[in-house]
Amino acid sequence: MGISAALFSGSKCYFFDGARYIRVTRGDEGPGTVDAGYPKPIAQWGWPAGFGQQGIDAALYAGSKCFFFDGNRYIRVTRGETGTGTVDAGYPRPITTWAWPGGFGQSGIDAALYSSTKAYFFDGPLYLRVTRGGSEPWTVDDGYPRTIADVWGWPGRFGRFGIDAALFSGTKCYFFDGNRYIRVTRGDVGPGTVDPGYSKRIHDVWNWPEGFGVGERVVVFFKTLLPLSAGVQSLIDTQYREMRRLFLKFGIEVFFGAVEDLSGNADLEDFLALDVGPCLLGQPTAEHQVLFAQRTGAGPDDLVVYVVQTLEGDNDSLLGCATHPAGRPGAAIVPTPALWLTAHEIGHVLGLRHVCEFPSDTNPNPPTPCVVGSTQSDNVMFPRMTWTRPPPNISAAEAARMLASSLSKPT
Amino acid sequence: MPRSPSELRDQLSTIESDDATYEGLGRDDVAALTPLLEDDEGWLAARAVHALGRIDDPLAHEAILAAASMPRLEVRVAAATEAGRLPAELSDGVLLELLGDPEPAVRKFAVRSVSPRNGVAVRSRVQELADAEPNPRIKDMAEEKSRST
Numbered sequence: 001m002g003i004s005a006a007l008f009s010g011s012k013c014y015f016f017d018g019a020r021y022i023r024v025t026r027g028d029e030g031p032g033t034v035d036a037g038y039p040k041p042i043a044q045w046g047w048p049a050g051f052g053q054q055g056i057d058a059a060l061y062a063g064s065k066c067f068f069f070d071g072n073r074y075i076r077v078t079r080g081e082t083g084t085g086t087v088d089a090g091y092p093r094p095i096t097t098w099a100w101p102g103g104f105g106q107s108g109i110d111a112a113l114y115s116s117t118k119a120y121f122f123d124g125p126l127y128l129r130v131t132r133g134g135s136e137p138w139t140v141d142d143g144y145p146r147t148i149a150d151v152w153g154w155p156g157r158f159g160r161f162g163i164d165a166a167l168f169s170g171t172k173c174y175f176f177d178g179n180r181y182i183r184v185t186r187g188d189v190g191p192g193t194v195d196p197g198y199s200k201r202i203h204d205v206w207n208w209p210e211g212f213g214v215g216e217r218v219v220v221f222f223k224t225l226l227p228l229s230a231g232v233q234s235l236i237d238t239q240y241r242e243m244r245r246l247f248l249k250f251g252i253e254v255f256f257g258a259v260e261d262l263s264g265n266a267d268l269e270d271f272l273a274l275d276v277g278p279c280l281l282g283q284p285t286a287e288h289q290v291l292f293a294q295r296t297g298a299g300p301d302d303l304v305v306y307v308v309q310t311l312e313g314d315n316d317s318l319l320g321c322a323t324h325p326a327g328r329p330g331a332a333i334v335p336t337p338a339l340w341l342t343a344h345e346i347g348h349v350l351g352l353r354h355v356c357e358f359p360s361d362t363n364p365n366p367p368t369p370c371v372v373g374s375t376q377s378d379n380v381m382f383p384r385m386t387w388t389r390p391p392p393n394i395s396a397a398e399a400a401r402m403l404a405s406s407l408s409k410p411t
Numbered sequence: 412m413p414r415s416p417s418e419l420r421d422q423l424s425t426i427e428s429d430d431a432t433y434e435g436l437g438r439d440d441v442a443a444l445t446p447l448l449e450d451d452e453g454w455l456a457a458r459a460v461h462a463l464g465r466i467d468d469p470l471a472h473e474a475i476l477a478a479a480s481m482p483r484l485e486v487r488v489a490a491a492t493e494a495g496r497l498p499a500e501l502s503d504g505v506l507l508e509l510l511g512d513p514e515p516a517v518r519k520f521a522v523r524s525v526s527p528r529n530g531v532a533v534r535s536r537v538q539e540l541a542d543a544e545p546n547p548r549i550k551d552m553a554e555e556k557s558r559s560t
Binding site (some may be wrong): 269271275279318321335339362363384385 | 423424427429431437452458485489492515517518520548
């Protein structure tokens, strides 16, 4: 586990980990010193109700202004090097205000980087560069977004699916991906050069307070019964990216295991339509038993998500089902545009239940009836995929339950 | 009062469906549900088949019959499941089509839906699958179904 955002602020910098943050005094290089009294609750920033309460995705220094990003909204804050500053009038605003091209950042971004006259925004494997000037939105430079892997030259698997945070630091920049980080020497533009010896483990270097930037991790593999076309790959990448971004805010880092194309396996061909029976936890069907035995590469506690064409229950089709045989944790999903379908199912696997139920003839008075538009429909465990203010949320109690799952492990 | 297309979409978007997914749907909704069989999103098309299967109306039945020959696998699978709710004669029509489907996944759910109320032609087709189906899981299901029907 690492951090979800970092903010350059002159001689100070700020790191955000879920609902807490620290302030660090430092120069261009080195870990600096965590200021006394930190970590502090993120609530101290005094942001508008509902914004960043449980964490933010990204922060961007821009001189006397700072920007903070939470899902598909952001705020602009006027502040000095220290202190929380004042949220400018009219914020939060929708992230679509930035008018990024091609769906970039539609549901949020992972990181933002100040770079003098330029700024960089990161969304999964893509990034874009803008030329700053006046009030946002700033001008997106020609040719963006581009793919991180095509340009930045980061080592190994670092940032393969995106990064969690970026920090401007004078002649250096720092990029954070899970529990590792790299330091890069660069100018205002271009990828620069990764300094020798990087990547490194965050906690070997940064001397953050006990427990800060430390959480649990789960590893998720994807196995597809559909041929691994560009569309299916995109589905998997998107589901993974949104789940990782959501869970990271709440102290759970999702690692990508691998993708396996099972479509050529004749023994599994009829599982394109998987019989999930009643889809109740602890009641796997015979088909669950066979399909979920396909765990090549996954450890006993790793989670495997099977992508099928359709899930057929006893009387109906399902979009996802977290039922799995004992000792073979995982879930099955079908292709949908619901960005947090896998997060919902993995939430079930890690112990979460629906936040509410819709009444029906057979269940006219559920104990917690669903109210569309309430905090229930903002929660990833809302029973429908019509989350009202995406990206959805996770409550503190739910995060604690997931962290306590035997399937999540210390990072 | 019929639901609007967006209301239907919301109601049918339950991730793990339950009785509430289809609560209150009736004859007034058939006209809005039928075009969903050809919606770009396969999950919604399949859900529409299941919704129509819960409405006792000739137009809904007709739509399920049409779904049995639609190109998308998930729609045909849903039609196979809903065949169990249709009047026997219509059920036979849907199942005869789907027991011979080129996709094993569809044949599997068609076999599952066969019941003693289905006619001789359907049961003969199940027996053929019991004798010659190349997929061993479906063959086993067909053998079991032949014994029980």
